[in-house]
Amino acid sequence: MGMNGITKRISITDVARRADVSITTVSRVLNKVPTVNKEIAARVEDAITFYKFKPNATAQRLARGTLSTAIGFVIPGFPGIFHSFYAVELMRGIGHGCETMRLDLVFHITDGLNPLRSSYAGGLIFADIIENRSQVEDAIADGTPALVLNHAAGDLDVSYIAVDNVKGGAIAAEYLISLGHKRIATVTGNMQTQAGRERFEGFQKTLMNAGVSFETEYFYKGDYSRRCARLAAERFFALDNPPTAVFAASDDMALEIISVAMESGIKVPEDISIIGFDDNPAGLFGPIALTTVKQPLFAMGEEAVKVVGDIMQGKTQGLFRKVLSPELIVRESCAPPSS
Amino acid sequence: MGMNGITKRISITDVARRADVSITTVSRVLNKVPTVNKEIAARVEDAITFYKFKPNATAQRLARGTLSTAIGFVIPGFPGIFHSFYAVELMRGIGHGCETMRLDLVFHITDGLNPLRSSYAGGLIFADIIENRSQVEDAIADGTPALVLNHAAGDLDVSYIAVDNVKGGAIAAEYLISLGHKRIATVTGNMQTQAGRERFEGFQKTLMNAGVSFETEYFYKGDYSRRCARLAAERFFALDNPPTAVFAASDDMALEIISVAMESGIKVPEDISIIGFDDNPAGLFGPIALTTVKQPLFAMGEEAVKVVGDIMQGKTQGLFRKVLSPELIVRESCAPPSS
DNA sequence: CTGAAAGCGCTAACAA
DNA sequence: TTGTTAGCGCTTTCAG
Numbered sequence: 001m002g003m004n005g006i007t008k009r010i011s012i013t014d015v016a017r018r019a020d021v022s023i024t025t026v027s028r029v030l031n032k033v034p035t036v037n038k039e040i041a042a043r044v045e046d047a048i049t050f051y052k053f054k055p056n057a058t059a060q061r062l063a064r065g066t067l068s069t070a071i072g073f074v075i076p077g078f079p080g081i082f083h084s085f086y087a088v089e090l091m092r093g094i095g096h097g098c099e100t101m102r103l104d105l106v107f108h109i110t111d112g113l114n115p116l117r118s119s120y121a122g123g124l125i126f127a128d129i130i131e132n133r134s135q136v137e138d139a140i141a142d143g144t145p146a147l148v149l150n151h152a153a154g155d156l157d158v159s160y161i162a163v164d165n166v167k168g169g170a171i172a173a174e175y176l177i178s179l180g181h182k183r184i185a186t187v188t189g190n191m192q193t194q195a196g197r198e199r200f201e202g203f204q205k206t207l208m209n210a211g212v213s214f215e216t217e218y219f220y221k222g223d224y225s226r227r228c229a230r231l232a233a234e235r236f237f238a239l240d241n242p243p244t245a246v247f248a249a250s251d252d253m254a255l256e257i258i259s260v261a262m263e264s265g266i267k268v269p270e271d272i273s274i275i276g277f278d279d280n281p282a283g284l285f286g287p288i289a290l291t292t293v294k295q296p297l298f299a300m301g302e303e304a305v306k307v308v309g310d311i312m313q314g315k316t317q318g319l320f321r322k323v324l325s326p327e328l329i330v331r332e333s334c335a336p337p338s339s
Numbered sequence: 340m341g342m343n344g345i346t347k348r349i350s351i352t353d354v355a356r357r358a359d360v361s362i363t364t365v366s367r368v369l370n371k372v373p374t375v376n377k378e379i380a381a382r383v384e385d386a387i388t389f390y391k392f393k394p395n396a397t398a399q400r401l402a403r404g405t406l407s408t409a410i411g412f413v414i415p416g417f418p419g420i421f422h423s424f425y426a427v428e429l430m431r432g433i434g435h436g437c438e439t440m441r442l443d444l445v446f447h448i449t450d451g452l453n454p455l456r457s458s459y460a461g462g463l464i465f466a467d468i469i470e471n472r473s474q475v476e477d478a479i480a481d482g483t484p485a486l487v488l489n490h491a492a493g494d495l496d497v498s499y500i501a502v503d504n505v506k507g508g509a510i511a512a513e514y515l516i517s518l519g520h521k522r523i524a525t526v527t528g529n530m531q532t533q534a535g536r537e538r539f540e541g542f543q544k545t546l547m548n549a550g551v552s553f554e555t556e557y558f559y560k561g562d563y564s565r566r567c568a569r570l571a572a573e574r575f576f577a578l579d580n581p582p583t584a585v586f587a588a589s590d591d592m593a594l595e596i597i598s599v600a601m602e603s604g605i606k607v608p609e610d611i612s613i614i615g616f617d618d619n620p621a622g623l624f625g626p627i628a629l630t631t632v633k634q635p636l637f638a639m640g641e642e643a644v645k646v647v648g649d650i651m652q653g654k655t656q657g658l659f660r661k662v663l664s665p666e667l668i669v670r671e672s673c674a675p676p677s678s
Numbered sequence: 679c680t681g682a683a684a685g686c687g688c689t690a691a692c693a694a
Numbered sequence: 695t696t697g698t699t700a701g702c703g704c705t706t707t708c709a710g
Binding site for chain 4: 011012013023024026027028030031055056058059060061062063064065
């Protein structure tokens with residue numbers, strides 16, 4: 001039970017007084033400058049532990065002139081963002097990057113409307129641009145190093161690391177077509193996201209180019225969530241002419257579709273092929289290993305930190321832009337159509 | 340294409356010079372002190388936008404004497420932590436709490452071994468204590484306001500908000516017993532966590548007290564993940580004398596067990612009852628709504644911020660300890676045994 | 679090897 | 695209403 005009382009915060013001066021040295025010397029032992037007399041150093045150490053003294057990090061930064069060592073990670077706070085494999089992988093990558101670069105990681109879950117309270121941050125990483133374009137613009141305006149993930153914001157003067165989602169959608173479609181499918185359905189991602197729109201675009205174009213017709217009844221507008229996927233699956237399966245394959249814009253959705261299929265006695269991949277997007281390890285378990293399109297989320301997050309960190313530290317300048325290629329991962333959930 | 344060149348960081352002095360006023364006046368308009376002459380204020384504003392001046396947050400803090408306004412959230416970095424509904428709900432609650440208290444949220448994903456680089460933080464919230472007990476002890480030692488979530492750390496001089504997990508396990512067992520089940524299995528959570536151990540303890544004790552025998556073949560040591568749950572389910576279902584009910588220490592696991600059951604043609608709840616833990620909304624979708632034991636994760640996170648924030652701001656002192664009660668949520672996945 | 683002194687960029691009395 | 699003057703707590707020359 002800690003004793004109470006208004007304990008005034010102790011500072012380097014108190015320590016210096018108690019050790020009977022100057023504050024400079026205390027500062028030296030704090031910073032492990034080797035040229036301090038052993039005995040004096042010991043005395044200082046004692047005083048430090050006596051007072052449980054912890055240097056004021058703010059004052060240190062100001063004196064050292066080190067501008068903020070924190071990176072802000074801004075994520076649109078729409079419900080469910082956290083529950084997506086996408087956001088979580090990004091976080092892990094960013095967390096890891098910050099750990100290795102010794103940067104602090106500050107989270108900002110935002111509605112996108114209020115201007116970010118971002119004064120603490122030396123750099124900003126945006127998880128995507130959804131309704132928060134103005135925040136990105138603010139960052140650009142006041143010169144804060146910023147990078148946008150998973151959204152090739154070519155119209156803004158900002159760095160980004162994105163994935164070629166058009167290609168991703170095309171890869172899925174091509175694979176399904178190559179297997180011989182003609183009746184191919186899709187559940188899209190959230191169409192507010194560039195990724196969602198582009199995956200669908202690549203998918204649809206590829207179908208057209210291959211001369212595979214795309215019925216509107218094979219289209220379901222989703223939002224990456226399992227819930228939507230279930231609804232979509234139920235609708236697809238009830239069709240007079242059900243699809244023989246479906247492309248889901250996230251693995252979570254693909255997995256849910258498999259569940260619905262099994263519940264209805266529809267066999268995967270014999271009766272229906274399912275391909276996902278993400279390469280979520282959850283796809284490895286379950287009844288059949290999921291065929292999917294992989295995107296390197298963790299690596300993106302990690303690289304984002306490196307880029308922004310380097311700009312913050314003045315090692316780099318200018319815009320950094322990179323578009324990564326997604327990759328087909330063939331497992332067990334797709335096969336040629338039987339009907 | 341930004342012009343390059345070593346642009347020296349501009350400070351309040353530059354702005355003052357350009358607006359031809361004292362830095363105090365600039366400071367005033369920065370802080371929206373109302374007593375500034377309109378015209379002068381406008382001149383200052385101009386200078387500010389001209390230079391794209393942003394006050395140095397570090398210097399502001401030092402001058403204002405406001406100790407850190409950041410709360411650190413420390414989560415053990417074991418693989419999969421992020422993928423659990425548990426961690427994610429906590430995060431949401433904490434994120435929300437910080438937003439309303441206007442505190443910054445700094446994440447620390449830690450292996451538990453290295454002493455936290457936590458100088459930035461005015462307070463710390465620990466997601467649990469797993470292998471990072473020493474970090475909690477450090478915080479206590481240097482007087483950083485700290486709170487542990489989901490772990491009643493009575494042996495440490497620290498605040499906590501926990502859930503009565505013994506009771507949670509008991510609630511699940513009681514319900515199953517009341518339905519008439521005699522062959523009840525369980526997949527536990529990670530036994531490194533207090534929650535995992537206590538849930539099992541409450542479950543087992545209740546069975547014993549009710550005179551329901553508990554076979555070791557009905558026990559599977561899990562880790563909250565779907566993967567373990569699948570393995571457990573496969574083992575349970577293959578038993579000569581399979582259980583008629585199973586208690587899973589997380590909804591994720593419960594959901595996976597339902598999947599395995601359906602794949603094997605076992606009907607839920609007719610052939611087997613399943614009860615989970617968490618009240619994960621995912622349990623609402625899927626083929627049958629999941630019966631579960633609810634714990635108020637979001638609220639815990641939110642309250643934790645309030646507690647730590649108040650201590651940081653000197654509004655409160657002393658230890659705060661609270662144990663919340665879990666609650667039975669009856670839905671469709673449990674029924675009396677048929678055999 | 680140690681200490682005095684001058685800031686880091688800003689805020690906050692206190693005067694004017 | 696505005697400016698002068700001290701600091702906030704620490705680091706860092708520069709002498710000694």
